[in-house]
Amino acid sequence: MMPILRVPDLPMPDTNPLLQAWQAPHGLPPFSAIRPGHFEPAFTAAMQAHRDELRLIADDGAAPDFDNTVAAFDRSGRLLARIGAVFYNLTASETHPELQAVQRRMAAPLADHDSAVCMDAKLFGRIDALFERRQALDLTPEQRRLLERIHLDFVRSGARLQGADRERYAAVMAELAQLTTRFAQNVLHDESSWRLPLQTEADLAGLPDFVRAAARQAAAERGSDGHLITLSRSLIVPFLTFSLRRDLRETAWRAWTSRGEHPGDSDNREVARAILRLRHEQARLHGQASYADYALADTMAGTRSAVQRLFDEVWPRALAAVQREREALEAQMAAEGAGGAIEAWDWRFWAEKVRQSKYAVDDAEVKPYFRLEAMVQAAFDCAGRLFGLRFAPRDDLPVYHPDVKAYEVRNAGGEVVGLFLQDNFARASKRSGAWMSALRWQNRNSPSAMAEWPVILNNNNFAKGAPGEPTLLSLDDARTLFHEFGHGLHGLLSDVTFERLSGTQVLRDFVELPSQLFEHWLSEPEVLRRHARHWQTGEPIPDALVQRLHAARRFNQGYETVRYTASAIVDMAVHARTEAEPPPDLCAFEAEVLAAHGLPPGVGINHRLVHFQHLFSGSGYAAGYYVYLWAEVLDADGYEAFREAGNPFDPRLAESLRRHIYGSGNSLDPGAAYAAFRGRAPTVTPLLRKRGLIPDEAQPA
Numbered sequence: 001m002m003p004i005l006r007v008p009d010l011p012m013p014d015t016n017p018l019l020q021a022w023q024a025p026h027g028l029p030p031f032s033a034i035r036p037g038h039f040e041p042a043f044t045a046a047m048q049a050h051r052d053e054l055r056l057i058a059d060d061g062a063a064p065d066f067d068n069t070v071a072a073f074d075r076s077g078r079l080l081a082r083i084g085a086v087f088y089n090l091t092a093s094e095t096h097p098e099l100q101a102v103q104r105r106m107a108a109p110l111a112d113h114d115s116a117v118c119m120d121a122k123l124f125g126r127i128d129a130l131f132e133r134r135q136a137l138d139l140t141p142e143q144r145r146l147l148e149r150i151h152l153d154f155v156r157s158g159a160r161l162q163g164a165d166r167e168r169y170a171a172v173m174a175e176l177a178q179l180t181t182r183f184a185q186n187v188l189h190d191e192s193s194w195r196l197p198l199q200t201e202a203d204l205a206g207l208p209d210f211v212r213a214a215a216r217q218a219a220a221e222r223g224s225d226g227h228l229i230t231l232s233r234s235l236i237v238p239f240l241t242f243s244l245r246r247d248l249r250e251t252a253w254r255a256w257t258s259r260g261e262h263p264g265d266s267d268n269r270e271v272a273r274a275i276l277r278l279r280h281e282q283a284r285l286h287g288q289a290s291y292a293d294y295a296l297a298d299t300m301a302g303t304r305s306a307v308q309r310l311f312d313e314v315w316p317r318a319l320a321a322v323q324r325e326r327e328a329l330e331a332q333m334a335a336e337g338a339g340g341a342i343e344a345w346d347w348r349f350w351a352e353k354v355r356q357s358k359y360a361v362d363d364a365e366v367k368p369y370f371r372l373e374a375m376v377q378a379a380f381d382c383a384g385r386l387f388g389l390r391f392a393p394r395d396d397l398p399v400y401h402p403d404v405k406a407y408e409v410r411n412a413g414g415e416v417v418g419l420f421l422q423d424n425f426a427r428a429s430k431r432s433g434a435w436m437s438a439l440r441w442q443n444r445n446s447p448s449a450m451a452e453w454p455v456i457l458n459n460n461n462f463a464k465g466a467p468g469e470p471t472l473l474s475l476d477d478a479r480t481l482f483h484e485f486g487h488g489l490h491g492l493l494s495d496v497t498f499e500r501l502s503g504t505q506v507l508r509d510f511v512e513l514p515s516q517l518f519e520h521w522l523s524e525p526e527v528l529r530r531h532a533r534h535w536q537t538g539e540p541i542p543d544a545l546v547q548r549l550h551a552a553r554r555f556n557q558g559y560e561t562v563r564y565t566a567s568a569i570v571d572m573a574v575h576a577r578t579e580a581e582p583p584p585d586l587c588a589f590e591a592e593v594l595a596a597h598g599l600p601p602g603v604g605i606n607h608r609l610v611h612f613q614h615l616f617s618g619s620g621y622a623a624g625y626y627v628y629l630w631a632e633v634l635d636a637d638g639y640e641a642f643r644e645a646g647n648p649f650d651p652r653l654a655e656s657l658r659r660h661i662y663g664s665g666n667s668l669d670p671g672a673a674y675a676a677f678r679g680r681a682p683t684v685t686p687l688l689r690k691r692g693l694i695p696d697e698a699q700p701a
Contacts (some may be wrong), residue, residue, distance in 0.1 A: 018042035046080035064126035111177035115170035118157035184617035186266040196229040206244030208364040214463035232426035234463040253345035260610035276582040292576040317693035323557025359552035372471040378531035386660035388412030420672035426461040434486035442494040456491040486518030493662040510670035512631035554692030575623035636686035
C-alpha cells in the first residue's frame with residue numbers, strides 16, 4: 001500500500017485535517033472534513049516546517065553532495081505541497097466566496113515563502129557549488145538533470161540578485177501573486193454571473209434537441225425554469241453554431257468576448273496592465289529587455305525569433321485558408337438569400353451550414369454516438385492497448401464533488417501505479433476551460449523512502465445532461481477529453497526518481513506534446529467503431545459517417561488556426577515590449593496588433609487580453625501561448641510514425657512513446673527525448689498538412 005505521508009511535529013492542535021496523516025486509501029485528502037478556515041493555519045505551519053527542513057540542509061556541517069543537498073531539497077516541502085495541491089484544486093474546481101477570500105489573503109505570504117527559499121544565500125551556495133563541479137561529480141544522467149533544473153529554478157527566481165534588487169524582486173513576486181489571483185477571480189465572476197434566458201419557442205429557434213436539453217439542465221442547476229445559456233464553452237459554442245436568432249447570437253458573443261472588460265470590481269483592464277508592469281520589472285532585474293526574453297530563455301524555442309519563424313510558417317497560409325472559407329460561407333448565404341457582412345457572431349452559424357451542405361455532417365447526427373461515458377472508456381481502452389493500463393472505478397474513495405469519478409490505475413502486471421480523478425461537468429463554482437492537475441506526483445524520493453504513486457486529476461467543462469438523460473459530446477468536446485487525458489497519462493506514466501522531474505513538470509513548449517498527440521487516437525476508425533455507439537440503439541457509428549467525418553476533418557481549420565495564432569501573436573507582442581509602462585489601453589493595443597497582422601473581419605480570436613487566463617491567472621503560459629502550435633509540430637510529426645508503421649497501436653512504437661515521451665518527465669532534455677522516440681528532429685510539414693494549410697502531396701517552401 002501507498003505509505004501515509006509523514007507529518008512533522010507541529011505546534012498545532014490536532015483538529016486540523018490538513019495537518020494530520022491522511023488515512024483514506026491511496027492517501028487521498030479527507031475532503032468532507034476540510035473547511036476554508038483550515039487552510040491559513042495549515043499553510044503557516046507547513047511553511048515553517050519547510051523552512052526547518054531547509055535549514056537542516058543549509059546548516060549541514062558536511063560538505064555539500066548530491067544526497068545531502070540536491071536529493072534532500074527535492075524531498076523537502078512535501079507537507080506544504082500536499083496542502084497547496086488540495087487548495088488550488090478546490091479554488092479551481094469547487095470554489096466559493098470564503099475560499100476565494102483565503103486565496104486572496106494567502107497569495108502574498110505563499111509567494112514570499114517561495115522567494116525566501118530561492119533567495120536563501122546559504123542554501124543556494126551549496127547548490128551552486130555542486131552545479132559548478134557537476135562535470136566532475138559521479139552523477140547519473142537523471143541526477144545531473146535534477147541538479148541543473150534546481151539550480152536554474154533558483155537563478156530564475158532571483159537567487160543571484162543582491163541587496164535592494166533582491167528585496168524588490170521578492171516584492172514584485174508577491175504583488176504578482178495577488179494580481180493573478182484577482183484576475184482569475186474576476187473572470188470567474190463574469191462567467192458565473194451572466195445568463196441568457198430563452199423564454200419562448202422563438203428564442204429556441206434552430207437549436208437541436210441536445211442544445212435545448214443542456215440549456216434546460218443549466219437552468220435547473222441554477223434554480224430556474226425553462227432554458228438558460230451560460231458562458232460555459234459547451235453551451236456558448238453550440239448556441240452560436242445553431243441559433244437562428246442573430247440578435248441573441250450577438251448578445252451571447254458580446255458577453256463571451258467582453259469578460260473582464262466591464263467597469264466595476266471585476267474589471268481586468270488595469271489588473272492586466274499592473275501584471276505587465278511588474279513582469280517587465282521582473283525581466284529587467286534578470287537583465288532581460290522584455291518579459292518575453294526572460295520567459296523564452298527556458299523553453300525549447302529559446303528566442304522570440306524562433307517563435308516568429310513558426311508564426312511565419314503558419315500565419316500567411318492560415319489567412320489564405322480563412323479567405324477560401326469566407327468565400328464558401330458567402331456563397332451559402334447567397335444561396336439562402338441572406339445579405340450583409342459576416343460578423344463574428346455569424347461565422348460558426350454559417351460554417352455549420354456549409355459543413356452540412358458540403359460534407360453532410362451535422363452535430364445533431366454525430367452527438368448521439370459520442371456519449372460521455374463511452375468516450376471515457378474509449379480513452380481508457382486506448383491507454384490500455386498502448387501502455388497496458390487498466391482503470392477500475394472506485395466509488396468508495398473520497399472526492400470533493402459528486403461529479404468527480406475516481407479510478408484506480410493498474411499496469412499490465414496488475415500492480416497499482418496511480419489514481420485518476422475525472423471531473424467532467426461545468427458548474428458555477430468551477431473556472432472555465434479544461435486542465436490537468438495533480439494531488440501527488442510520482443517519485444521514488446519521498447521522505448518515507450518509499451515510492452509514491454501519482455494522483456492525477458482531469459477537469460473538463462461539459463454541459464451536463466438532464467437527470468436520466470445522457471451527456472452527449474461534440475467531436476470537439478471528445479477531443480478535449482482525449483487532450484486532457486493525454487496530460488493525465490503524462491502524469492500517470494511518469495517513471496522517474498525525483499519529484500521535481502516528474503510528469504508534466506517539463507518545458508512549457510513540450511508539455512502539450514503528450515496531450516495533443518493522444519488526440520489522434522480518437523480519430524482512428526477502429527476506435528470510433530468500437531466506442532462511438534448510438535446511446536439509444538447501441539449501434540456503432542456508421543462507416544459512411546466516419547468517412548464523412550474524416551473528409552471534413554480539415555473543414556474550417558483556417559478559421560480555427562487564425563483565431564489561435566492571433567491570440568498567440570498578441571500574447572507575444574504585449575510581452576515583448578521593452579517599455580517599462582504597458583500600453584495605456586490594452587484593448588486598443590490588441591486591436592492595433594491584430595489590424596497590423598491583417599486579421600480578417602468577422603473571425604475574432606480565441607482569447608482577448610482582458611480574460612486571457614493562460615497569460616494572467618498565472619505565469620505558466622505568459623509569452624508562451626504559442627506552445628500549442630509548437631507542440632503540434634511535434635505531435636503531427638510524431639503520429640506520422642504510427643502511420644508509417646501501418647498500425648496505430650504498434651507495440652514497438654508504443655513502448656518507445658511510453659519510455660521517451662510519457663514516462664521520462666523532465667529527466668531528459670525535451671529535444672533529445674523527442675529524437676529518441678522519432679529517430680530524428682521534427683519537421684513542420686505534417687502540421688501544415690494536418691490543418692489543411694498545404695495539400696497532402698505538397699512540401700512547404
